[in-house]
Amino acid sequence: MGKIKKKGTSGNAKNYITRSQAVRKLQIPLPDFRRLCIFKGIYPREPRSKKRASKSSTPSTTFYYTKDIQYLLHEPLLEKFRDQKALAKKISKALGRNEVSDAARLERNLTPRIRLDHIIKERYPTFVDALRDMDDALSMLFLFANLPSTENVPPKAVAKCQRLTLEFEHYLIRTHSLRKSFLSIKGIYYQATIQGQDVLWLVPYRFVQRAGTDIDFRIMATFVEFYTTLLSFVNFRLYTSIGLVYPPKLDAKSEESGAELSAFQLENQGNAGQAEVAEALDTEMHSKAQAEADRLLSLPEAEAGTAETGDVQAEALTAGDEPTAVDEPASTTLDQFTSLDPNADTLLQPSLTADVYTASQLFESFTVFLSRETPRHPLEFILRAFGCKRVGWDTSLGEPGAYCSEDDMRITHQIVDRPDIPLPSPPLTDGGLDTDDEDGPAVARKTNERIPGRIYVQPQWVWDSVNAGQLQRADLYAPGATLPPHLSPWVKPKKGGYDPTVPLAEQETAAEAEADSEEDELEADEALEEASDGEEIEGVRGDEEARELEDEVIVDDGMDVELAASDDDEEDDILDTKAGAGIDEWGGFSGDEAGDVDESTREARAHQAELEAEALGHMPQSGKNDAKKQAREAAQSKRTKAEREALEDVERRKLMMPRRKRKMFEKMVYSNAKKDEEAERLRAKKRKIEKQGGKPKAG
Structure with missing residues (x-):
């Protein structure tokens, strides 16, 4: 007889552990357990069957991997947490005995210092791994840098976040690593390319922030503590890789005055205070260091080749060499991938040098002034x-x-965000406005007038020029002008979808164009039918004009009508022909003569009937409109028939599919239909805006 298997010793019950069991196993309180999980990057897991994973009859909601909890048993931070707990008990006893000085002494001398350096090295073995995880870190730190200091957000944490984020921005400025930016409702998105890795983060607008009551600042403070340590490591590596001293010097007085980026003074390693490091470079030693860096980058096992640039420069400095020039981008050669099949799709080859050169030259020749209403720091x-x-x-x-x-x-260039600024008024005398002589000071210029010789643009011009990679037309962004659409640089229009940069006529379908034309005709017909007799409608003469025309009409037995001062050449030719033939009376056609009437005569009579109806203020009955309507209905029925046949063919093909593929096909059709509906809705919205006379969104 085999051994009886005990419940809860294998399967999901062994692989998963509840949060309560994990807290009891680690012997720490729940807040410390949350902090430890955030530092170590351990998150709750969802088992396939909670009933099988739970060891008790009560259903548990939060599960962790048992191996992850076992991994936490040997964490050095557990001792720090236990020391903090023991110190808190001592301080509470001292305060209970009213020994305030002893409690302050215990807190000042025995408070354990928690360091997260070893956790950073464990979670990010290489520098590239750290760069790949910088998105959330930067978004969180920029958020806390813009928050006001409160009870939950200490001022030291806000100041530290501000310093780290400004240091990171200085690196992007010196290396021209910023690539794209986008203004959204949530804030300003930025994307930078750092050593081949794209980093995207969000910076909130500098409005008055009001923290809600449902926010757990303890959890957010734990993330901020970890992210500040991570960004400190990253900034140190980035600064040393380009030959700068870290941390940069901070001028406290300038910072208090609102200097922000200008409060930092960057210095180069080995020669602090020199403006140009390139002048002191030794050509021979620099070439050796560059050759060594290229050799390391060409090795197949150098996964993070660009991350090792700092190590190469550190070795060069020990040998007496100077670091590479700061203003010059690193000459890193990238692999070029060639396609073996000439018919295959061509891959876009990466080009770091071209991007860096474009970024460094875009606004280099400009002197820009920011008005007081514009966001200065962004x-x-x-x-x-x-x-x-x-x-x-x-x-x-x-x-x-x-x-x-x-x-x-x-x-x-002057960036303004106000209504149209008028040109300066002409001088009162023959001299200029800014004349300064001995009799008195110069005439003061009005602050709301333009200065000749400079270009005035709105702030969106900067963002659109950056995203496009080239300078945009300044007249489209003039003060008071309706701005072009500000589109996300990361969303690319797909085939069949709505593209705001393309005119509506080029992207709408045939059915939408036909429906739009039908709607226009119906609106025109309704406007003519609902119009009153004395109302003037475009294309229809009113009663007053009709009475004047009746006096000038020559009627022959009530059939032929000749309008005075008519511009219709075809009508004049017909009337002149009748007058020349001496036709005074017309008694109608006989049976044989009716068949001999040509098409031109019938069209002339129909046109004459329309003129009579217009003169009387009635809606004309046009045979051409009826013909167009019949042709349109025939085309619609033909298209409907083709669509019905295509749908039947698809249904027959679906019957031949396996069940799994048929479900996948139905989901694909459903998602495509949703996308088509959304694109059609956006095109209809744009069409409505264009009809109302407003400026379209794009195109």
Whole structure:
């Protein structure tokens, strides 16, 4: 007889463990267990069958892998948490005995310091792994950098987040690594390419933040504690890889005055205070270091080749060499992939050098001034990251760091976000406005007038130029002008979908175009039918004009009507022919003569009947419209028949499919139909805007 198998010793019951069991096994309180899981990157798991995974009759909701909890048993932070708990008991006893000085001494001397360095090294074995996980870290730190300090958000955490994020932005400015940016409702999205890895993060707008009561700041503070350690490591590696001293020096007075980016002073390693490191480079040693870096990058096992640039520079510095120039991008050669099949799709080859050169040259030749109503920090960051070295702003936004004032004649572009700015008024005398003589000061210029010689644009011009990779037309972004659509640079239009950059006539289907034409005709017909007798409608004469025309009409037995001052050449020819033939009376056609009437005569009589109806203010009965309507209905019925036959063919093919493939096909058809409906809805919205006379979204 075999051994009886005990319940809960294999399968899901062994692979999963509940949260309560994990807390009891680790012997720590629940808040510390949450902190530890966040630091170590351990998340709850969902078993296939909760009933089988649970060891008790009560259904549990949160499960973890048993191996993950076993991995936490040897974590050094457990001792720190237990020391904190023991210290909290001692402090509470001292306060209970009213020994305040002893409690302060215990807290000051015995508080354990928690370091997360070993956790960073465990979770990110290579530097590229850390860069791939920077999206959430940057979004969280930029969020806390813009929050006001409260009871839940200490001011030290806010200041640390601000310092780390500004250091990261300085690296992007020096290396021109920023690629795209997008203004959304949530905030401003940025994307940078750092050592071949695309990093995307979100920065909230600088509005007055009001924290809700349903936010657990303890959990968020734990993430901030981990992310600040991670970003400190990343900033150190990035700064040393380009030969800069980390951390950069911070001018406290400038920071208090609102300098922000200008409050940091970057220094180069080995030669602090020099403006240009490239002048002191030793050509021979630099070439050796560059050759060594290229050799390491060419090795197949160098997975994170660009991440090892800092190590190569550190070795070069120990040998007496200088680091590479900061302003010059690293000459990293990328592999080129060639297709063996000439008929295959061509792959886009990466080009880091071209992107860096484009970013560094986009705004390099401009001197930009930011008006006081524009967001200064995002504009300054983007302009500097794309080559602009001369950015000025109003003193109300922060006096230190500004390159020039608004009256500086070197300014080429001024970014404003206000209604149209008028041109300056002409001078009162023959002299100029800014004449300054001994009798009195110069005439003050009005602040709401343009300065000749500079270009005024709205802030969106900067973002659209960055996303397009080239400067956009400045007249489209003039103050007070209706701006072009600001589209996301990461959403690419798909075939059959709605594309706001393409005109509506090029992307709408034949059925939509036909339905639109039918709707226009129906609206025109309804407008004519509902019009009153005395109302003037475009294309229809009113009663007053009809009475005037009746006086000038020559009627022969009530049939032939001749309108005075008619512009219709065909009508004049017919009437002149009748008058020349001497036809005074017409008694109608006989049976034989009716068949001899040609088509032109019938069209002339029909046209004459329409003119009579227009003169009387009635709606004309047009045979051409009826013919168009019949042709349209015939085409619609033909198209409906073709669609019905295609649908029947698809149904027959579905009967031959296996059940699994048929379900997949139905899901695909459903999703495609949803996308088509959404695209059709957007095109209808754009069509409605164009009919109302408003500016379309695009196209």
